[in-house]
Amino acid sequence: MxxxxxxxxxxxxxxxxxxxxxxxxxxxxxxxxxxxxxxxxxxxxxxxxxxxxAWKAKTEAAKIRHDLNLTQPDFAELLGVSVATVRKWERGTGQPSGAARTLLAVAKHHPEVIREVISAR
Incomplete structure (x- = not known):
């Protein structure tokens, strides 16, 4: 293929x-x-x-992680936050702040940049 x-x-x-x-x-x-x-x-x-x-009910962080095809631990490592923090964002019990919101926006609008960073590791 x-x-x-x-x-x-x-x-x-x-x-x-x-x-x-x-x-x-x-x-x-x-x-x-x-x-x-x-x-x-x-x-x-x-x-x-x-x-x-189900997709409509997901939080923005969950949708972005899903689009990048990353596990919660991998997504947390990429953003420099704990796995517990990612879980809170995805459940809607916590909100990303400052730099994390910026990184999520980059991941949403330019996922190729995030994939490039992942492949460079």
């Missing part, structure tokens, strides 16, 4: 995660009391609506 094709697939995956488009098919796997697994078919449009609601 070529690099530009991979970028297109990644954009499509992100659109599905955000609830912008419905996937072709969705299955949920459930473990039954006897230990066996059951696959249940879910309506793709219902799944899209659920994803859209």
């Amino acid at each position: 070529k690099k530009n094709e991979m970028k297109e697939v990644l954009q499509e995956v992100r659109s599905v995660e955000r609830g912008e488009i419905a996937p072709a098919r969705v299955r949920e796997v459930k473990r039954l009391p006897d230990g066996t697994l059951q696959r249940v078919v879910i309506d793709p449009e219902s799944y899209r609506l659920k994803q859209a609601r």
Whole structure:
């Protein structure tokens, strides 16, 4: 698969995660009391609506971290804050201040700069 094709697939995956488009098919796997697994078919449009609601409910910090495809510890290290601080931002119980807000704005509008910093480490 070529690099530009991979970028297109990644954009499509992100659109599905955000609830912008419905996937072709969705299955949920459930473990039954006897230990066996059951696959249940879910309506793709219902799944899209659920994803859209979940994405809308996320805080800005959570959306930025998700877009950068970073774990909370990696995101915290990048911003120079504790993991607990990132968790508070994502739960909405704390707000980034000063320099952290500036770094989040850079990450939101110019994610390529953040990726460049990550790859240089």
